[in-house]
Amino acid sequence: xxxxxxxxxxxxxxxxxxxxxxxxxxxxxxxxxxxxxxxxxxxxxxxxxxxxxxxxxxxxxxxxxxxxxxxxxxxxxxxxxxxxxxxxxxxxxxxxxxxxxxxxxxxxxxxxxxxxxxxxxxxxxxxxxxxxxxxxxxxxxxxxxxxxxxxxxxxxxxxxxxxxxxxxxxxxxxxxxxxxxxxxxxxxxxxxxxxxxxxxxxxxxxxxxxxxxxxxxxxxxxxxxxxxxxxxxxxxxxxxxxxxxxxxxxxxxxxxxxxxxxxxxxxxxxxxxxxxxxxxxxxxxxxxxxxxxxxxxxxxxxxxxxxxxxxxxxxxxxxxxxxxxxxxxxxxxxxxxxxxxxxxxxxxxxxxxxxxxxxxxxxxxxxxxxxxxxxxxxxxxxxxxxxxxxxxxxxxxxxxxxxxxxxxxxxxxxxxxxxxxxxxxxxxxxxxxxxxxxxxxxxxxxxxxxxxxxxxxxxxxxxxxxxxxxxxxxxxxxxxxxxxxxxxxxxxxxxxxxxxx
Numbered sequence: 001x002x003x004x005x006x007x008x009x010x011x012x013x014x015x016x017x018x019x020x021x022x023x024x025x026x027x028x029x030x031x032x033x034x035x036x037x038x039x040x041x042x043x044x045x046x047x048x049x050x051x052x053x054x055x056x057x058x059x060x061x062x063x064x065x066x067x068x069x070x071x072x073x074x075x076x077x078x079x080x081x082x083x084x085x086x087x088x089x090x091x092x093x094x095x096x097x098x099x100x101x102x103x104x105x106x107x108x109x110x111x112x113x114x115x116x117x118x119x120x121x122x123x124x125x126x127x128x129x130x131x132x133x134x135x136x137x138x139x140x141x142x143x144x145x146x147x148x149x150x151x152x153x154x155x156x157x158x159x160x161x162x163x164x165x166x167x168x169x170x171x172x173x174x175x176x177x178x179x180x181x182x183x184x185x186x187x188x189x190x191x192x193x194x195x196x197x198x199x200x201x202x203x204x205x206x207x208x209x210x211x212x213x214x215x216x217x218x219x220x221x222x223x224x225x226x227x228x229x230x231x232x233x234x235x236x237x238x239x240x241x242x243x244x245x246x247x248x249x250x251x252x253x254x255x256x257x258x259x260x261x262x263x264x265x266x267x268x269x270x271x272x273x274x275x276x277x278x279x280x281x282x283x284x285x286x287x288x289x290x291x292x293x294x295x296x297x298x299x300x301x302x303x304x305x306x307x308x309x310x311x312x313x314x315x316x317x318x319x320x321x322x323x324x325x326x327x328x329x330x331x332x333x334x335x336x337x338x339x340x341x342x343x344x345x346x347x348x349x350x351x352x353x354x355x356x357x358x359x360x361x362x363x364x365x366x367x368x369x370x371x372x373x374x375x376x377x378x379x380x381x382x383x384x385x386x387x388x389x390x391x392x393x394x395x396x397x398x399x400x401x402x403x404x405x406x407x408x409x410x411x412x413x414x415x416x417x418x419x420x421x422x423x424x425x426x427x428x429x430x431x432x433x434x435x436x437x438x439x440x441x442x443x444x445x446x447x448x449x450x451x452x453x454x455x456x457x458x459x460x461x462x463x464x465x466x467x468x469x470x471x472x473x474x475x476x477x478x479x480x481x482x483x484x485x486x487x488x489x490x491x492x493x494x495x496x497x498x499x500x501x
Contacts, residue, residue: 019146117164131295
């Protein structure tokens, strides 16, 4: 399931299901910081397993699941909520990712999120920012993954401008160097293709500017290693050292014929595509020097999790930003939030809704359930859901984002039962119950009155919900009575029996 327990923990783990490699780090929390105690990496080449219809090949799935079984042996004993596992470009792209994810979560023993490209960029920046010397100047951060490349400009621990481009070392190598051969013509085509991806963003990045460039992850580390071991650079990657590397690649004619210090054999199949992307970026943005960071996506996941533990959750800032941008009536949303929290507290145990994430998602949905009013009053719940499903929401996984949109979509009017079909079957019941609690909280505050609600009793068993009010209160509030009678019909269509007295 997607929610976490409230058990305390002092050991955390992060797993990155990248398009080229799967990475895992395990860390111990000490004095508010982290101490890495274990690291694992396997070259899975998930991105190479996409067929022409963007379905993951069964053999690649088996290889990935075997890797996750091994990772699972290490992290399965850890407390729920202490492990963050994310899928990136290939799983964003794969049409059969839902089927694979179900098996992957079973293999790992923990939930796996698929994050957007922009969220991946934010996590990468967070990991890099914690691994390089801090200063007040702006930095440019680049990460070449297997299927996407992230470019970020930030200051200290705050990203200011982020983009995720649809090119990576696996996809570029497959497109232009699938047989390992390289010549001037192929090289120019690959670099030009990368320049085309970069072109819409060049002006913005140059205008914002930065003081120094930092690279992260496999391709950039491999290039830096080659540059330094061959004496072309004393530190990191220089423009001259990158040019020298390209000369060596072209002279070799084939990646297997390249005799050069510092290049691991496992990196060779995707090296040409990665170097082409790096070359194009140096050219497009005028980069002369790039240092290399130890931290990347997985470290960012750890620090983001640490922020949630410290109640510095990026998702809270995102919700506050939505409230401000869409001019939400925060007085009304606060009343709904308080009531839905009260109802959850009373039925959470009987309805198995005791996870931290359930409570958070319900509170956040209450905060922004009326954001669609800024678009139009008619069907505003649909407008709000559309905005949530299609926006970049820092801190939220794609699944969390969709659940938030679903709650907002179904907080009023007819309950469209077919919308639950988009969720894994074992989550239907949980989300149905969350929807019911939010609907009741919104209904009870329809008159938008500052007068507090009376003490409301609620009992929930399987598919029955019973509300009780103080004597005479319902008859004194005929509008609420009418709304509840209508809600009985709506919930019956979902398969639930609502009663009130």
